[in-house]
Amino acid sequence: MSAVKPLGGVNLLELKPVRLAGWEEIDGRVVLLRPPPTTTGLRRLLDTVLFRLSAHRIRLDEAGSFAWLRLDGRRSVAEVAAEMRRELGASIEPAEERLGVLVRQLRREELLAYPGFDDPQPGTTRR
Secondary structure (H helix, E strand, C coil), X not given: CCCCCCCCCCCHHHCCCEECCEEEEECCEEEXXXXXXXXXXXXXXXXXXXXXXXXXXXXXXXXXXXXHCCCCCCCCHHHHHHHHHHHXXXXXXXXXXXXXXXXXHHHHCCCEECCCCCCCCCCCCCC
């Protein structure tokens, strides 16, 4: 895994993250499919070991599943948080904070990217 680039004071709520991982829907919940490492050289060896030791399938809860399906590069984090609030009610409050934690974690795991900061390759979003 590569190091996550700092955002340098950018408001996370204004960003429109894009999905990088494939996923399935099982019983109304999203299960993320962690892609194998694509690094080369000695880094690939380390990344492969870490990949084999980590979970390859990540089951999201109701709020995470709801958010994942909307984090498509067209909606901002703030827009997704507002949709979560409307659809899921008080159970997800504070929506922006909860969604921010999820988005940062998924980016750190290279399952989401911030266009303009991470520049994912075209066609990397899979389902």
